[in-house]
Amino acid sequence: xxxxxxxxxxxxxxxxxxxxxxxxxxxxxxxxxxxxxxxxxxxxxxxxxxxxxxxxxxxxxxxxxxxxxxxxxxxxxxxxxxxxxxxxxxxxxxxxxxxxxxxxxxxxxxxxxxxxxxxxxxxxxxxxxxxxxxxxxxxxxxxxxxxxxxxxxxxxxxxxxxxxxxxxxxxxxxxxxxxxxxxxxxxxxxxxxxxxxxxxxxxxxxxxxxxxxxxxxxxxxxxxxxxxxxxxxxxxxxxxxxxxxxxxxxxxxxxxxxxxxxxxxxxxxxxxxxxxxxxxxxxxxxxxxx
Amino acid sequence: xxxxxxxxxxxxxxxxxxxxxxxxxxxxxxxxxxxxxxxxxxxxxxxxxxxxxxxxxxxxxxxxxxxxxxxxxxxxxxxxxxxxxxxxxxxxxxxxxxxxxxxxxxxxxxxxxxxxxxxxxxxxxxxxxxxxxxxxxxxxxxxxxxxxxxxxxxxxxxxxxxxxxxxxxxxxxxxxxxxxxxxxxxxxxxxxxxxxxxxxxxxxxxxxxxxxxxxxxxxxxxxxxxxxxxxxxxxxxxxxxxxxxxxxxxxxxxxxxxxxxxxxxxxxxxxxxxxxxxxxxxxxxxxxxxxxxxx
Numbered sequence: 007x008x009x010x011x012x013x014x015x016x017x018x019x020x021x022x023x024x025x026x027x028x029x030x031x032x033x034x035x036x037x038x039x040x041x042x043x044x045x046x047x048x049x050x051x052x053x054x055x056x057x058x059x060x061x062x063x064x065x066x067x068x069x070x071x072x073x074x075x076x077x078x079x080x081x082x083x084x085x086x087x088x089x090x091x092x093x094x095x096x097x098x099x100x101x102x103x104x105x106x107x108x109x110x111x112x113x114x115x116x117x118x119x120x121x122x123x124x125x126x127x128x129x130x131x132x133x134x135x136x137x138x139x140x141x142x143x144x145x146x147x148x149x150x151x152x153x154x155x156x157x158x159x160x161x162x163x164x165x166x167x168x169x170x171x172x173x174x175x176x177x178x179x180x181x182x183x184x185x186x187x188x189x190x191x192x193x194x195x196x197x198x199x200x201x202x203x204x205x206x207x208x209x210x211x212x213x214x215x216x217x218x219x220x221x222x223x224x225x226x227x228x229x230x231x232x233x234x235x236x237x238x239x240x241x242x243x244x245x246x247x248x249x250x251x252x253x254x255x256x257x258x259x260x261x262x263x264x265x266x267x268x269x270x271x272x273x274x275x276x277x278x279x280x281x282x283x284x285x286x287x288x289x290x291x292x293x294x295x296x
Numbered sequence: 297x298x299x300x301x302x303x304x305x306x307x308x309x310x311x312x313x314x315x316x317x318x319x320x321x322x323x324x325x326x327x328x329x330x331x332x333x334x335x336x337x338x339x340x341x342x343x344x345x346x347x348x349x350x351x352x353x354x355x356x357x358x359x360x361x362x363x364x365x366x367x368x369x370x371x372x373x374x375x376x377x378x379x380x381x382x383x384x385x386x387x388x389x390x391x392x393x394x395x396x397x398x399x400x401x402x403x404x405x406x407x408x409x410x411x412x413x414x415x416x417x418x419x420x421x422x423x424x425x426x427x428x429x430x431x432x433x434x435x436x437x438x439x440x441x442x443x444x445x446x447x448x449x450x451x452x453x454x455x456x457x458x459x460x461x462x463x464x465x466x467x468x469x470x471x472x473x474x475x476x477x478x479x480x481x482x483x484x485x486x487x488x489x490x491x492x493x494x495x496x497x498x499x500x501x502x503x504x505x506x507x508x509x510x511x512x513x514x515x516x517x518x519x520x521x522x523x524x525x526x527x528x529x530x531x532x533x534x535x536x537x538x539x540x541x542x543x544x545x546x547x548x549x550x551x552x553x554x555x556x557x558x559x560x561x562x563x564x565x566x567x568x569x570x571x572x573x574x575x576x577x578x579x580x581x582x583x584x585x586x587x588x589x590x591x
């Protein structure tokens with residue numbers, strides 16, 4: 007790694023620090039993960055016989071799983087980049103000397119600390135068929151839209167996600183920006199770089215580690231949107247926001263553990279692949295910088 | 297000319313930020329101010345949403361829509377009286393939230409601080425591999441390990457007990473991830489100097505790493521608190537017994553009925569998180585800041 011690590015001549019001490027975490031991690035995450043994989047290969051969780059990839063095959067023909075998978079992928083693909091662009095934009099604004107910028111920063115991050123359950127009420131009143139948004143649309147002379155019960159519902163979830171998570175990413179980007187030595191930009195400017203070149207060649211490159219971190223956090227939080235969706239519209243929301251987590255929860259309620267675990271592993275494989283690719287890219291760029 | 301452009305740009309930037317700030321704070325402001333409204337006022341504002349019998353947008357009258365009103369006509373404390381004194385259920389649920397959240401925060405803080413130090417500053421075989429594994433597992437939604445976790449909780453006799461939520465919560469790898477990033481910022485030279493002075497591993501951890509990681513640890517504790525104060529999925533699955541469920545689940549249920557009550561309950565529910573945040577904002581920002589610098 008980049009920082010030179012210290013040698014410990016007493017290796018057992020390392021384990022002293024690590025074992026509580028490792029033990030709990032193994033028991034509550036690793037072991038379930040592995041046994042989960044086993045469940046996905048048998049036909050019943052108790053005394054099941056081995057059926058290979060049968061469950062996976064069946065799942066890939068299941069329309070409600072496929073639509074949940076597509077919805078989750080679609081949502082992540084839209085919300086993560088959008089969150090990153092929006093928060094980088096705000097961070098760039100806040101990186102200038104503006105009056106009251108600390109207050110802006112505080113306000114931007116408040117949604118993160120407010121429990122979802124507390125504002126769901128406002129959310130509902132805003133997006134309901136008879137809600138505030140529709141009263142504005144009505145006033146403009148257009149027919150109201152039933153936001154939560156049409157294909158628009160993904161927009162509602164997206165707004166909720168951005169509202170909650172932009173502030174966190176703004177703080178991270180702001181820190182990354184403030185960490186870029188001012189000389190780099192000065193040198194570039196002396197060399198005749200345009201503002202745009204300066205942004206793409208210096209700012210963005212040096213922001214890579216921060217960007218990676220924001221990306222990881224954004225993905226985690228994109229899965230947490232399930233909470234909002236669940237609180238607003240229950241176990242069976244409109245088709246367009248029926249996510250993998252809804253599917254898994256409902257399979258759990260139906261005691262269909264094979265479908266659930268297979269679905270879980272398809273999701274896990276996707277996530278692992280994305281993270282590994284990004285991890286490698288990030289390492290490469292970081293090494294280039296150093 | 298250049299100066300003038302610059303000023304126009306600055307005003308534009310400030311305006312954009314002000315609009316954003318207003319949008320961000322609005323849902324909070326509505327929740328808090330409406331908790332002081334009378335039932336009558338709440339009904340006037342929200343009945344079109346609450347009462348489905350009224351709803352049909354074919355009617356041309358504008359008062360068939362809900363509206364947000366920020367300032368109450370009359371400030372009343374009746375909703376708070378109802379929530380806190382008349383309906384003791386709320387306090388029970390609030391206490392349930394506390395009983396689940398606090399052990400997780402304390403436990404994860406201890407476990408994660410120790411592990412993060414090992415990952416950030418100690419050398420051992422398979423460290424990077426293990427850490428990538430931690431990240432991948434951290435990214436998995438709760439549902440991925442749901443069934444085995446559920447079966448294991450059954451085996452351990454933890455079903456329908458708070459511990460079935462608390463124990464996995466303590467060992468969530470998020471804290472390790474955040475703090476490892478943070479601790480990597482601490483220069484190795486401090487540790488080397490301490491070692492030259494004859495400090496052992498434990499002393500280095502307690503006297504150098506811990507004090508220097510204060511902001512990071514505080515940030516982690518706040519984020520973990522918020523995350524678990526908010527939890528929905530775990531209690532939904534693991535706690536069938538309504539008497540043990542936290543307030544987050546309860547709130548989603550009262551929303552359908554008494555709206556007025558819900559605003560007061562929501563306000564009270566967000567207070568611990570909000571106060572926590574305002575009190576420790578400095579640490580939170582600092583902790584988030586430094587943990588995000590290195591990828």
